[in-house]
Amino acid sequence: MDNANYTAYTVSEKIDDSVITIETGYFARQSSGAVIVKQGGTEVFVAVVVSPEAQPDIDFLPLTVEYREKTYAYGKIPGGFVKREGKPSNREILVSRLIDRPIRPLFPKGFHNDIIITAMTLSADDKHDPDVLAILGASAALTISEAPFEGPIAGVRVGRVDGKFVINPTYEEREKSDLDIVVAGSKDAIVMVEGGSEEVPEEIILDAIMFGHEYIKKLIDFQLELASKVGKEKIVVEKDEFEEDLKNKLVNYKEEILNAFKIEDKKQRNRTIDEIFNKVIEDLEIPEELQTKAGFVFKEFVSEVMREQVFKEKIRIDGRKPDEIRPIWIKVHPLPRPHGSAIFTRGQTQALGVVTLGAPGEEQIEESIEEGEEKKRFMLHYNFPPFSVGEARPPRAPSRREIGHGALAERALEPLIPSEEEFPYVIRVVSEILESNGSTSMASVCVGSLSLFDAGVPMKKHVAGIAMGLLKNEDEYIILTDILGDEDHLGDMDFKVAGTRDGVTAIQMDIKIKGLTKEILQEALERAREARLYILDLMYDAIPKPREEVSKYAPxxxxxxxxxxxxxxxxxxxxxxxxxxxxxxxxxxxxxxxxxxxxxxxxxxxxxxxxxxxxxxxMDIEKGDVFLGKVTRVEDYGAFVELLPGRLSLLHVSQITGERLKSAKDKISVGDVLKVKVIDVDEQGRAKVSLLDVKEEDIPKNKDIFQG
Missing domain, CATH: 3.30.1370.10 (K Homology domain, type 1)
Incomplete structure (x- = not known):
């Protein structure tokens, strides 16, 4: 074997007191790009494969990310009867999303080749979380592959211990931290934020993001160094002449689209826009084989018209101003039997929140590299049924989106959940989405807080959430408060912020452009705070404090x-x-x-x-106490009397009557119930009892609980 073919290429970067290393060259060489990222004893393998041909008739990037944590990485054998890894855990799904979201916006328009990213944690120590290493690995593998990735990017975790920011904190440091956020960015801008905190003010959240960005820049430089050694030639995306020509002709339908935007109801508005597209097909005589592609071009044109209207007139699709929140309607305790319930409606987004209180043994048991086997006494589950968007299709198992939205809402509420010592219940919140038109995850935060108050969970404060959007045109931008579903799909940002009146508890930001500046982030956080305070006022009006008692139907x-x-x-x-x-x-x-x-x-x-x-x-048994006792055994020398369950005493034959008895059996039988007095207790707690000194007026110590 020629070992020269297995040359390793390595780059390293010191991050405070730790070193992060990327290796490639001697493994998975049939993939488009593969790396191993190392920090301490944690190692994550990431491989990228890019299909040679583009998928026809799609207008999205066919990107799939699969992250898995191998149990051998932390020296364990999978539990259960089947001793191999099974379907992805919630943790693995959430990390897959964490990898996907920052890289998805960084591909050129029109690139529709399949991209499969496989990330596997091969080794895990007790200090370093593999999730941010997996983000870094995905970027590095794409950067050295033929994929036209407009990166690289990097991801880091930021904590704050004793008022000081910590980059990629260890598990031990995270236990002491009052914030835990993952930041991903390019050389020049932030592309994703995800995490939670313990009511940390917005200005500190912003400082944490920018602190993380300084380290991201270092992690980008050494990826470029690796690409200079082993990088492949990139695929070139050609322009489509049909798309360019059609786009020019769609200008004639601009006024009709603008009129459709004035329709407030989402379904009616979308039907009207669909009718305009059908008219385009008919007027321009677009052949059937090109109609799917024409639909993609039309959708993009609708987005441009929407954006132009907001920039020119400062009026949104449904007629609102950029900072205006849709009407909010709240109903507390709509359901009589569940332990707590509420409905939160914001425009055409509606969530039903239901709380169930349980006993020990009903916790959710999860196993991960990060926590090992963990029992969760607070959980929030999010359901997004098809009827919520008017779709006629059967329900299905929870999707990655549902798991991600539920985890975000759970993270937002968790800092306010009382300890087990204060409130000894297992707590489950279910958010049932009844209507969807933008930011159902933040509606789940609001309805979760309302239903927890209704259930009598002693939370000190309400928690609310809001989703912010963005329209950006070169140096000009507009931030949108409380975005619609269409504004999410057609806009440039989905920035969710949840918290109390005193600070942020959860944050999640995804963008469709190449990055955001500090100034945009700062303004978005401030506008989100103002909106959150407005919503919190309405929630406190609906139910100002948790109910004094839990439901009579609760345990x-x-x-x-x-x-x-x-x-x-x-x-x-x-x-x-x-x-x-x-x-x-x-x-x-x-x-x-x-x-x-x-x-x-x-x-x-x-x-x-x-x-x-x-x-x-x-119950203590002491000399002089009087008890009711049941005779369990009789011998000549005396009887054994059970004063308390499992606690026998000896009634000696001499303590039965004043007379001399030949055998205790002459006076006592098994099953007799006697009122006896304790005359002695030895060092082992064994009692001796008597019938001689018992008076009729003596009250047995166990009279209220004697079972007979």
């Missing part, structure tokens, strides 16, 4: 505190005692090693009964 929670050495008494031999309580009452019981006992029951009666049974098990 009842009773907390008990016992001495740690009493815990084995509750559990009993082989779990006998706790099983008996659960079987007789139907409750769920969670016991901490420090003696905290939490009882979850469907009603108060069951909880009280379980608590009484636990009290009985841990």
């Amino acid at each position: 009842t929670v009773v907390k008990l505190r016992v001495l740690p050495d009493k815990v084995p008494l509750i559990i009993g031999p082989s779990g006998k005692n706790i099983k008996k309580i659960i079987d007789e009452t139907g409750v769920k019981i969670d016991i901490e090693p420090d003696g905290l006992v939490k009882i979850y029951a469907v009603n108060k009666e069951a909880a009280d009964k379980a608590a009484a049974m636990i009290d009985e098990l841990v």
